[in-house]
Amino acid sequence: MPSEFADSLTIWYRENRRDLAFRRTRDPYAILVAEVLLQRTRVVTGLPYYERFIVRFPSVAALASAPEEEVLKAWEGLGFYGRARHLHAAAKAVVRDHDGRIPRTFSELRELPGIGDYTAGAVASIAFGEAVPAVDGNAARVLSRVFRLGGDPSRGVARRRLMEIASSLVPATEPGTYNQALMELGSTVCRPRVPRCPACPVRGMCGALAEGRVEAYPEARRRARTPVVRVAFALAERGGKVLLVRRPAGGLLAGLWALPGGEVGPRESEGTAVVRAMRDIGLQARHGEPVGAVRHTFSHRRWEGRVWRVRVPADARPPEGAVWAGPEDLQRLPIVPFHRRFLEQSRL
DNA sequence: GTCCCGTGTA
DNA sequence: TACACGGGAC
Numbered sequence: 289m290p291s292e293f294a295d296s297l298t299i300w301y302r303e304n305r306r307d308l309a310f311r312r313t314r315d316p317y318a319i320l321v322a323e324v325l326l327q328r329t330r331v332v333t334g335l336p337y338y339e340r341f342i343v344r345f346p347s348v349a350a351l352a353s354a355p356e357e358e359v360l361k362a363w364e365g366l367g368f369y370g371r372a373r374h375l376h377a378a379a380k381a382v383v384r385d386h387d388g389r390i391p392r393t394f395s396e397l398r399e400l401p402g403i404g405d406y407t408a409g410a411v412a413s414i415a416f417g418e419a420v421p422a423v424d425g426n427a428a429r430v431l432s433r434v435f436r437l438g439g440d441p442s443r444g445v446a447r448r449r450l451m452e453i454a455s456s457l458v459p460a461t462e463p464g465t466y467n468q469a470l471m472e473l474g475s476t477v478c479r480p481r482v483p484r485c486p487a488c489p490v491r492g493m494c495g496a497l498a499e500g501r502v503e504a505y506p507e508a509r510r511r512a513r514t515p516v517v518r519v520a521f522a523l524a525e526r527g528g529k530v531l532l533v534r535r536p537a538g539g540l541l542a543g544l545w546a547l548p549g550g551e552v553g554p555r556e557s558e559g560t561a562v563v564r565a566m567r568d569i570g571l572q573a574r575h576g577e578p579v580g581a582v583r584h585t586f587s588h589r590r591w592e593g594r595v596w597r598v599r600v601p602a603d604a605r606p607p608e609g610a611v612w613a614g615p616e617d618l619q620r621l622p623i624v625p626f627h628r629r630f631l632e633q634s635r636l
Numbered sequence: 637g638t639c640c641c642g643t644g645t646a
Numbered sequence: 647t648a649c650a651c652g653g654g655a656c
Contacts, residue, residue, distance in 0.1 A: 328641040333654065367652030370644080404643045425641050442642090443647075480640070481656090511639085512649095540651070586652055587641090625653085638656085645650085 293434075293490060294459040294466050300489035301469030306331075306476070310338055311468070316390040316415035317348045323410045324375045324402055328368055331475070337366050349388055351379040360543050360622035369542055374402025392416045405451075414464035421454035422467040426474025431457075432506035433478060436495035440509045514585065519593035520558035521549030521627070522566055523579055523634075524600050529612040530631065531600075532621070533569055540586065546624040547595065548610070562596045570607040573598040580634065584626050595630060 305311070308331065310322035321341055326334045341362050345351040351359070356376055363372035378400040382390055390411070391397050397408040409422035423431070428441045428450060435453055439446025459466050477484045483502050485491050496502045524531035532545040548569060552561040559575040566573035576597035584591045606612050613621065618631065 324642095326641095327643075328652080330640080330654070365653080367654090368642085370651065371642090374643080402643065406642055508639090542651090584652090586650095588650060588652095640655085641653105643651090646648090 291459065293457055293493060296489045296493075297469040297473060298459075298462065298466050301465060301472055304476070305468070305472055309335060314415070316392075316411065317351075318342055319415045320378075320390055320403075320407075320411050321345075321351075321375065323407045324371055324378075325366070327371060327407065329366065334366070337362070348379045348382050348390065351376060352383040356543065357622060361620070364544070364622045364628075365625045369544060371402055373537075373543065377401040378403060390415070392418075394418055394420045410467065413458070413467045417462070417464060419458045419460050419463040421451065421458050422471070423451065423454045424471055424474075426472075426478070427454065427467070427470045428474075429480065429506055430470055430474045430478045430490075433483075433496035433502055434490060434494045436499065436505065439507055441506045442509060446507075512588075514588060514590050516590045516592055518552040518558065519550060519582055519591045520552050520561045520565075521547035521582065521593070521595045522562045522573065522575070522598040523547060523595050524566070524571075524573065524598045526600070526602075526604075526612060529614045530618075531571075531606070531610060532613045532617075532623070533610045535624070541624050543622070544624045545611070545613070545621045547627050547630075549595075551591075552593065558593055559596060562598060566598060566600070569610050571600050571604050573600045580630050582626065582630070 310318065313319065322338050325338050325341065344362055345354060345359070354376070356373065359372050359376045360369060363369055381400055382388060392412070393416070394408045394412040397403050397411050398405070406422055406424050409420045412418040412420050413422055431437065431450055431453055432441050437446060437450055441447055441450045473488070477488050481503065485497055485502060488494065491497055494502070496505045522531070531548060533548045535541050535544050535546050537543060549562055549565040552558055562575045563573055576599060578594040579597050580595040582591055582593050582595060611617060
């Protein structure tokens with residue numbers, strides 16, 4: 289009984305919703321920012337970023353006209369930096385193609401860079417009242433359990449079945465409230481582990497609970513083990529400044545400033561890799577001793593290696609895409625978070 | 637250590 | 647459809 293499901297959730301939500309900053313706005317731009325910022329990100333992690341971002345870029349026009357470096361700076365530490373680039377591009381597209389107003393329909397939103405099925409559904413329903421689903425991981429878990437959906441709900445036939453059910457449940461009135469209720473329930477009650485079923489407003493309709501196997505849904509996706517990759521980075525200092533390079537536009541940590549270096553070749557030593565990295569930016573260097581360790585786990589690989597002190601000729605000019613960074617530069621530039629931590633711990 | 641999480645690209 | 651893309655909670 290679809291309307292009973294939606295009604296129960298919506299009533300529960302009015303009493304139990306968390307008071308979160310991005311729920312206190314009706315501004316479609318702010319809602320869009322929040323939804324992109326929270327992609328693959330926990331609410332508590334993203335919240336301070338959202339508050340700062342909205343102050344720094346209060347409108348779609350402000351964001352569209354900002355330098356990319358400042359947008360990345362606002363994103364530093366949040367991860368998946370492609371989201372920042374896409375959001376920036378989306379703002380420009382809104383100014384260019386939509387007269388500066390966030391498009392009001394799922395289909396138009398879906399065309400913007402960085403806006404997929406989830407985000408388009410969230411913005412269309414929450415900001416504009418379109419009756420479309422917004423199925424994030426939390427909503428997917430709730431529906432998987434209530435309807436005992438087998439398979440990995442993030443892909444294939446299981447995904448299509450989930451989306452069909454999700455679409456059929458969205459109420460015509462206040463679809464945004466319903467969508468947020470569904471996600472909030474997944475986040476606070478229908479949790480991945482140790483769900484709080486006695487507190488659930490739809491426990492009477494839950495197939496997984498009736499079966500006594502709530503935690504068996506959704507089916508776990510099998511994950512590949514993350515390979516360990518050796519890395520080496522260069523610490524070149526001169527007159528209280530440190531050499532930073534801008535990482536390339538695509539790929540890992542794209543667009544952030546970093547110590548020169550990166551992955552070490554299969555038959556390469558760390559020292560050789562560091563000298564090679566310096567040569568790649570046009571500087572002849574000799575490596576000294578290691579001055580710090582790098583251990584960082586990404587979603588799909590782990591970096592392990594060291595930071596090496598390097599010596600460059602005294603007259604070395606900063607090449608294209610590189611900068612001798614002093615204290616103000618370190619404050620202003622978006623920098624790879626674990627490089628920033630290293631530099632701060634080294635009191636640079 | 638394990639688990640969680642949206643979109644783009646090819 | 648497979649994989650790239652970060653960080654944090656537990």
